[in-house]
Amino acid sequence: HVLKEGSDLHFIEQQLMERLPVSHVKVVPGDGDESPDDVKTLLGKEAAKIMTSFYQEDPVVTVTGGSTMAKVADYMQPVDGVKPTFVPARGGLGDQHEYQANSICVQMATRANGDYRLLYVPDSIGEELHAKMQQEPTILDVLQLMNRADIVIHGIGDAQTMARRRRASDDTMKKIVDDEAVGESFGYYFDKNGKTVHRANSIGLAIDNLKERSQIITVAGGASKRDAISAYLKWGESDVLVIDEAIAHHLLQEY
Numbered sequence: 001h002v003l004k005e006g007s008d009l010h011f012i013e014q015q016l017m018e019r020l021p022v023s024h025v026k027v028v029p030g031d032g033d034e035s036p037d038d039v040k041t042l043l044g045k046e047a048a049k050i051m052t053s054f055y056q057e058d059p060v061v062t063v064t065g066g067s068t069m070a071k072v073a074d075y076m077q078p079v080d081g082v083k084p085t086f087v088p089a090r091g092g093l094g095d096q097h098e099y100q101a102n103s104i105c106v107q108m109a110t111r112a113n114g115d116y117r118l119l120y121v122p123d124s125i126g127e128e129l130h131a132k133m134q135q136e137p138t139i140l141d142v143l144q145l146m147n148r149a150d151i152v153i154h155g156i157g158d159a160q161t162m163a164r165r166r167r168a169s170d171d172t173m174k175k176i177v178d179d180e181a182v183g184e185s186f187g188y189y190f191d192k193n194g195k196t197v198h199r200a201n202s203i204g205l206a207i208d209n210l211k212e213r214s215q216i217i218t219v220a221g222g223a224s225k226r227d228a229i230s231a232y233l234k235w236g237e238s239d240v241l242v243i244d245e246a247i248a249h250h251l252l253q254e255y
């Protein structure tokens with residue numbers, strides 16, 4: 001039975017690689033909503049393995065937050081002769097501490113025997129102050145580093161779930177609901193056609209033309225994220241998808 005399952009998943013991966021605008025797809029068994037811990041563990045292991053396969057000499061890796069990325073961090077391992085540097089994709093998005101990109105960078109660096117640079121800029125300050133802070137040499141330094149990342153690894157969330165988790169204001173919540181945002185990634189909320197509906201006021205990665213500069217690894221599982229992931233493929237870019245079976249089946253129907 002296990003063998004059959006493996007070859008079924010392999011078949012699904014092949015199909016998705018033919019249909020989706022990505023170069024590689026890895027599908028792990030299960031539905032991340034039904035057994036979050038098991039599925040995130042599988043996603044984390046696979047994503048960590050794929051990430052190291054992209055290592056070139058002392059790579060810069062830009063990382064988002066989230067519980068899925070926290071699992072990737074759990075499975076990072078040192079690679080002989082390589083010293084990666086981990087940088088958060090955003091300053092601070094109001095997630096709980098262990099799911100913040102900064103915390104995940106520290107975890108990854110510790111396990112991978114690498115370095116990290118952190119970015120502590122709260123997202124609750126006004127735009128003017130943000131603009132000023134972006135001129136600060138120490139912040140500018142980290143921004144430049146994250147924007148020349150060799151590898152970007154990120155999660156995707158359901159828009160309303162993420163807005164609630166970040167305690168979005170009533171106005172923001174209304175915008176997200178009214179404009180029918182379905183997905184979130186890198187602090188951007190987008191609708192099913194891939195149009196940005198709202199952007200969290202945070203300092204971070206410039207998401208335009210990411211693919212030209214970096215290998216982008218997208219990691220997500222759970223049926224509740226299926227619309228978010230379809231929308232992400234229209235909104236953003238990805239080289240490698242690491243997803244669970246629930247999402248894979250949905251994408252097969254959609255594409």
Ligand code: BG6
Pocket residue numbers: 064065066067068069093095099100101154155156157158162184185186187
């Ligand atoms: C956030 C990332 O921290 O985690 C988002 O900034 C992502 O890009 C989200 O959408 C996903 O969280 P989780 O817990 O579902 O992996």
